[in-house]
């Protein structure tokens with residue numbers, strides 16, 4: 001039955017081509033990983049291609065990704081890149097059985113793409129960043145070329161001579177041996193890369209473990225018991241570090257060794273640039289403050305908001321020492337651009353930073369050095385401004401400039417230049433579609449309008465009147481405020497809605513706005529059924 005045997009041959013060929021392709025791809029990643037560990041861990045091909053994708057993703061898609069995948073968005077992206085790579089590897093592997101040189105050449109194209117992505121990264125450290133992708137592609141091309149079999153010995157398709165019937169010059173046993181050898185070599189190379197980058201990371205971990213935070217010169221006032229009355233189901237007043245939301249573009253969390261870290265301050269109004277070590281910053285009088293941080297990508301009712309006790313260097317004083325003056329005091333710079341070790345840029349109004357609020361360079365979060373994911377060793381915070389215009393993590397440079405002269409990262413991507421936090425309130429309990437028993441149901445949640453404070457919170461059942469909620473004590477103007485309302489629930493389906501009034505007497509607007517360009521607005525509602 002020739003039909004069956006040719007089908008079997010095709011199957012074997014495809015299997016052999018696919019495994020050659022996948023092995024080539026695996027070897028590429030292993031060699032690239034080892035090279036990146038030697039050159040710069042952030043220059044690995046998956047990281048740089050992923051980063052380039054993130055940078056070029058339209059705001060609406062990015063917003064969709066954050067909404068759909070939440071904080072797993074980066075893992076989804078990386079797995080996507082790997083799957084796509086695997087698919088191309090299989091195709092190239094099969095192609096290379098027939099067109100051996102073309103297959104190998106196709107692999108080199110990936111090297112070029114990876115190298116281009118590496119060089120286009122804002123934190124690119126120069127030509128060396130292209131090396132992992134280039135060497136990885138060369139390794140893959142060699143593997144593919146080799147596994148496609150010694151040239152000229154390919155048996156004709158349909159040949160009955162068993163062992164060579166899969167189309168390449170290798171005997172079946174020869175191919176399996178070569179494949180196993182390649183797999184072992186690639187695994188060893190990859191493991192060596194991992195071990196090496198792990199050792200690099202340990203310097204950063206040791207620097208963080210060894211950091212003893214000084215006591216603040218100005219402590220945060222204790223959170224009064226009245227500010228957190230302990231209503232079941234409500235967000236904790238202080239968000240634990242491991243539960244604090246994380247939003248950034250870093251595919252690999254930068255692990256900065258504080259020993260080598262410096263903060264440079266330069267730009268308009270600064271006669272000569274200054275540079276500070278972490279020890280110099282820690283030697284200054286520190287302030288400790290409770291501040292609620294919010295992301296502009298937070299939907300109405302969303303989770304990207306949290307409160308922590310931050311320890312840091314007052315930023316206004318540091319800037320004044322460098323010669324910076326607020327625009328209202330004759331300063332020439334109206335925009336402060338913070339730059340991170342991974343090339344992110346965030347721009348804040350100099351006026352806000354210097355108007356007396358507790359803008360700071362934070363070193364501590366809830367009693368420990370900043371976690372790596374939240375910006376170790378130093379991050380910026382400006383109460384009242386969304387994170388993307390103020391809260392630079394892994395900060396390494398502050399440049400004084402103007403809004404006219406420079407658009408930072410998110411502004412280049414259609415987000416607003418200036419973005420004070422909008423007044424928002426959220427129902428934490430009951431949860432959407434909950435089925436609370438009839439009788440007294442406590443509706444409760446949080447409201448925030450950083451640096452203006454919350455003056456009132458009201459709750460509405462269905463289309464009924466607005467009822468004043470019980471407000472917990474206002475801790476400070478820069479923190480959120482808890483509220484609760486005792487509802488006498490009657491049987492049926494009900495829509496619960498909340499709105500807040502801020503310290504300037506402005507009522508939270510009902511008008512729905514998307515998160516782009518300057519933050520979501522509208523009222524948060526929850527639908528429940530009382531059985």
Ligand SMILES: Nc1nc2c(c(=O)[nH]1)N[C@H]1C(S)=C(S)[C@@H](COP(=O)(O)O)O[C@H]1N2
Nearest residue numbers: 245246247248249295340344387388391393
């Ligand atoms: N270096 C860097 N800093 C950054 C970002 C980033 O992508 N890179 N994202 C900003 C945004 S959009 C927000 S909302 C806050 C979030 O801080 P968190 O992750 O500690 O909650 O960090 C800000 N600082």
Ligand SMILES: [Mo]
Nearest residue numbers: 295296387388
């Ligand atoms: Mo954000």
